[in-house]
Amino acid sequence: MSFNGYGVWAIYRFEMARALRTLWQSLVTPVITTSLYFVVFGGAIGSRMTEVDGVPYGAFIVPGLIMLSLFTQSIFNASFGIYFPKFTGTIYEILSAPVSPLEIVLAYVGAAATKSAILGLIILATAAFFVPLQILHPFWMLAFLILISTTFALFGFIIGVWAQNFEQLQFIPMLIVTPLTFLGGAFYSIEMLPEGWRTLALFNPVVYLISGFRWAFYGVGDVSVQISLAATLGFFFACLAVVGWIFKTGYRLKN
Amino acid sequence: MPAVISIEGLTKTYKSGHQALKRVDLEIEKGEIFALLGPNGAGKTTMISIVCGIVTPSSGTILADGHDIQSDYRAARAKIGLVPQELTTDAFETVWATVTFSRGLFGKAPSPAHVEQILRDLSLWDKKDAKIMTLSGGMKRRVMIAKALSHEPEILFLDEPTAGVDVELRRDMWALVRKLRDRGVTIILTTHYIEEAEEMADRVGVILKGELILVEKTAALMQKLGKKTLTLNLQEPLAALPPELADWPLALKNDGGEIEYVFDSNAEKTGVPSLMRRLSDLGIGFKDLSTRQSSLEDIFVDLVHQDREAA
Numbered sequence: 001m002s003f004n005g006y007g008v009w010a011i012y013r014f015e016m017a018r019a020l021r022t023l024w025q026s027l028v029t030p031v032i033t034t035s036l037y038f039v040v041f042g043g044a045i046g047s048r049m050t051e052v053d054g055v056p057y058g059a060f061i062v063p064g065l066i067m068l069s070l071f072t073q074s075i076f077n078a079s080f081g082i083y084f085p086k087f088t089g090t091i092y093e094i095l096s097a098p099v100s101p102l103e104i105v106l107a108y109v110g111a112a113a114t115k116s117a118i119l120g121l122i123i124l125a126t127a128a129f130f131v132p133l134q135i136l137h138p139f140w141m142l143a144f145l146i147l148i149s150t151t152f153a154l155f156g157f158i159i160g161v162w163a164q165n166f167e168q169l170q171f172i173p174m175l176i177v178t179p180l181t182f183l184g185g186a187f188y189s190i191e192m193l194p195e196g197w198r199t200l201a202l203f204n205p206v207v208y209l210i211s212g213f214r215w216a217f218y219g220v221g222d223v224s225v226q227i228s229l230a231a232t233l234g235f236f237f238a239c240l241a242v243v244g245w246i247f248k249t250g251y252r253l254k255n
Numbered sequence: 256m257p258a259v260i261s262i263e264g265l266t267k268t269y270k271s272g273h274q275a276l277k278r279v280d281l282e283i284e285k286g287e288i289f290a291l292l293g294p295n296g297a298g299k300t301t302m303i304s305i306v307c308g309i310v311t312p313s314s315g316t317i318l319a320d321g322h323d324i325q326s327d328y329r330a331a332r333a334k335i336g337l338v339p340q341e342l343t344t345d346a347f348e349t350v351w352a353t354v355t356f357s358r359g360l361f362g363k364a365p366s367p368a369h370v371e372q373i374l375r376d377l378s379l380w381d382k383k384d385a386k387i388m389t390l391s392g393g394m395k396r397r398v399m400i401a402k403a404l405s406h407e408p409e410i411l412f413l414d415e416p417t418a419g420v421d422v423e424l425r426r427d428m429w430a431l432v433r434k435l436r437d438r439g440v441t442i443i444l445t446t447h448y449i450e451e452a453e454e455m456a457d458r459v460g461v462i463l464k465g466e467l468i469l470v471e472k473t474a475a476l477m478q479k480l481g482k483k484t485l486t487l488n489l490q491e492p493l494a495a496l497p498p499e500l501a502d503w504p505l506a507l508k509n510d511g512g513e514i515e516y517v518f519d520s521n522a523e524k525t526g527v528p529s530l531m532r533r534l535s536d537l538g539i540g541f542k543d544l545s546t547r548q549s550s551l552e553d554i555f556v557d558l559v560h561q562d563r564e565a566a
Contacts, residue, residue, distance in 0.1 A: 004329070010359030014348075021347060089343035093402065096307040097360045098332040255269060255310045 007099040008107045015081050015111030026115065027122060030069050034123045037065055038130040041187060052189050053220040058131035063214040064186030065127070066120045067148065071181055071206075073119050074149050075173050078112035078156030083163050086253075095254065101247030105157065112153035113146065120145050134218060140225070141216035147232055148209055154239035161252050180206040190222045205231060258282040258318075259410060259441045260306065265315030267301055267465075275301040277465040279315070283410075283443060288436055290456035290473075291445045292555055298465040299445040300340060303412050307337045319410060333362055336408030340415040340445075342395050346388035350379055353387060354401045361406035373401045376431060393424045400431070411435060413444040417451060429455060449552040453477070461555065463562050482549045483520040485527060488513055490540040499537055503530050514541075520548070 019026045042058035049057040085091040094104060127133060135141050163169040184206030190198050201207055202223075212228025215221035221228060246253065260283040267276040275298045283289050291299050304310040306317055308328060317324045322331040345353055354370050374380045377397045382390065387398060396416075403411060413432075417425045432442055432455065446452055452459055452473070459476055461469040469476075492511035503526055506515045518525045534541070 004362040006359040006362050006364065010356050013359075014356055017352070018347075088345070089339075089341055090345055092309055092337070092339055092343060093357065093360065095309045096332060096335070096337050098329040098362050099360065100329075250311055255304075 004097075004099050004103055007097060008103045008110075011094070011099075011104070011107035012111045015077075015108060016114070018081070019077070019111075019115050027119065030073065030119055031122060031126050034065055034069065034126050035130075037061070038127065042130055052192070053218065055218050055220070056131065059133060060189075060214075060218075061187050062124070062127045062131065062133060063217050064181075064210050066123050066145075067206075067210050067213055068178075068181050068186050069123055070116050070120050070145070070149055071152050071177050072173055073116040074112055074152035075156035075159060075177060077115050078109055078153040079160035079163065079169055079173075081108050081112060082157055082160035083169055086160075091253070101244075104247075105154070105243055109150060109153040109157055112156060113149040116153065117145055117149045120149065135216065136219045137216045141213070144209075144213045144216055144228075144232070147236065148213070151232065151236040151239055154236070154243060158239060158242050158246065161246055164252075177206075180204050181210075185210050185222055205235060208232065209235075257285055259285040259320055260443070261318045262302075262306070263316045265302070265305065265317065266313045267298075267305060267310065268313050275465055276305075276312075279462075279465075279467050281460065281467055281470065283441060284458075286436065286439050286441055287457040288432065288442045288444070288455055290452035290459050291443065291462060292449065292452060292459060293445075293462035294559060297462045299462055300414055301465075302462070303337070303414055303443070303445070307335055307412060308332055329362075333406065334409045336403035336406065336411045338399050338403045338411070338413050338416060340418065342392060342399065344387045344395050344398055346386070348387055349384050350374065350387060350390075350398055350401070351383040353398065354405050357402040358405035361408075363406045369407070370405060373404050376434075377401050378427065393420050396420055396424065400428070404435075408440070410441045410443070413442065415445055417446060417448055449555055453552075461558055463559065468562070469558065476554065477548070478520075482517055482553070483525075484547045484549070485516040485518065486513055486545050486547070487516075487534075487541040488543040490542050493539070497537060497539075499533060500530075502526075502533075 038058065041061055046057040046061075051057065052060045085094060099107075124133070159169065159172050163171075183201065184204045185201070186206075190201045190207060193201060208223055208228045208231035211221035211223050212225050212232060215225045215228065245251070260281075262279055262281040265276055265279040266274075268274045279298075279302060291302070293299050301310060305312045306319065306324060308324060308331075319331040320334045322328075322334070324331045348356070351370065351374075354373065355365065355367075358370065359365065371380070374383055377400060379394070379397050379401060382394060387395060390398065400413075400416075416428055420428070429451070432444075436442060444452075444456075456473050459469075459471060459473050460467055486508075489512055493507060493514075494511060496505055496507055496514075503516060507513070508515050516527070516530060518527065
């Protein structure tokens with residue numbers, strides 16, 4: 001037995017079942033939140049704004065909004081998925097099972113990424129009700145969607161392994177990811193910033209992710225799409241390396 | 256009998272510096288019931304957790320059915336089922352879903368028939384669609400056993416299986432253990448109910464402060480370390496033992512109504528015939544007498560006690 005497909009499927013299905021049980025929180029809440037963003041940013045503020053990069057403001061913020069949900073949901077789903085068994089003690093069964101680290105990550109991260117990619121598409125559909133949408137590069141839009149969902153699910157997995165209480169579970173998403181997203185051009189082009197701030201913004205990794213995703217929609221971005229893709233892949237492999245280290249050392253999983 | 260688990264030079268020191276296992280060598284034979292006894296904190300759970308892959312050993316090698324538990328963990332773990340001491344279950348899953356999950360997790364193709372059989376064996380069938388959190392503690396324990404058996408393991412670890420369970424479940428559990436043994440499953444259990452080990456186990460291992468101080472066939476251990484107690488119910492109560500009886504370590508019990516004599520049943524001279532003659536000479540009559548073999552519990556307490564004195 002070189003690949004425990006039944007094992008991966010068991011964990012994947014367990015994680016997906018968890019989302020179905022809480023369908024209300026998992027899907028309806030983000031949709032309502034997104035709609036609120038459109039009402040506030042698109043309606044109230046957008047009506048007073050000119051176009052950004054040749055795109056109407058309401059449509060301009062769609063990729064950023066999807067990214068915002070993708071980041072938080074991928075991290076939340078994956079971190080909770082691995083943290084909760086640690087918290088309740090049911091992790092014993094995963095650790096004693098004939099599943100490899102790669103299979104465990106594949107199942108947990110795969111499930112979390114699936115959930116947030118589906119969510120991203122639902123938000124996209126919701127957005128279509130509010131603003132006229134245009135997707136110039138549908139393939140790259142999906143590629144970025146899946147790659148970024150997976151990357152942040154990996155990141156969430158790391159947080160879930162690292163966290164020793166529920167506060168720590170919330171800490172990084174609340175204090176680091178959300179601010180970086182707001183400052184990373186989710187609601188504006190960094191071209192609109194004063195010179196000094198613009199240079200500073202280029203140190204924000206989230207800028208590259210949002211920029212690439214927005215390029216897939218409208219063909220324009222703050223940075224070139226190659227750089228965006230490279231940055232996204234870079235983050236993906238960095239997370240993968242940390243996960244590899246976690247299993248090699250048993251960090252916070254095994255004594 | 257070939258060894259189904261062989262542990263060689265196993266040690267475990269936790270990061271805190273606590274040395275949980277000093278050096279353990281042990282071979283478990285295929286198809287036997289092996290009871291691991293020891294006070295709390297002796298290292299029983301650490302040892303089980305290492306074999307099952309939950310805790311990483313500091314040194315040593317362990318083979319499960321010939322497979323190294325570290326380099327060939329897939330093959331090793333697929334053979335092993337574990338029922339941990341703590342009641343740790345998912346809350347929102349149904350009984351059916353959680354047992355099916357375990358089977359898949361251990362790499363087995365779905366088999367509703369097998370899952371049904373397990374649930375029926377454990378009297379869980381009518382609860383199959385119940386959420387686990389709605390079950391009583393005893394029922395949750397059954398669910399954990401069902402999960403451990405879902406992938407048809409050849410080696411089953413039961414860590415304190417009868418701690419805090421009611422009489423009925425205990426009886427069911429032992430019936431199940433016997434049934435599994437008849438099918439050839441090797442069972443390793445830890446327990447505080449020493450009479451259970453005495454009744455159920457083929458062999459007993461005693462672990463103390465991270466060292467396996469004794470491994471013996473249960474029957475042989477009883478014989479080797481067993482003591483007998485002779486109790487004489489006197490016709491007339493005695494106020495004190497007469498000095499003529501000072502050669503025997505006797506105790507006067509029950510307000511002088513009984514004489515108790517503890518002796519080694521394997522010794523060449525038990526001292527019983529001479530005691531009887533002396534009593535007769537002294538004119539001390541008794542209306543009844545009984546002897547009792549010491550239990551594994553007495554033996555265990557003795558061992559722990561000796562160790563404390565030696566320390």
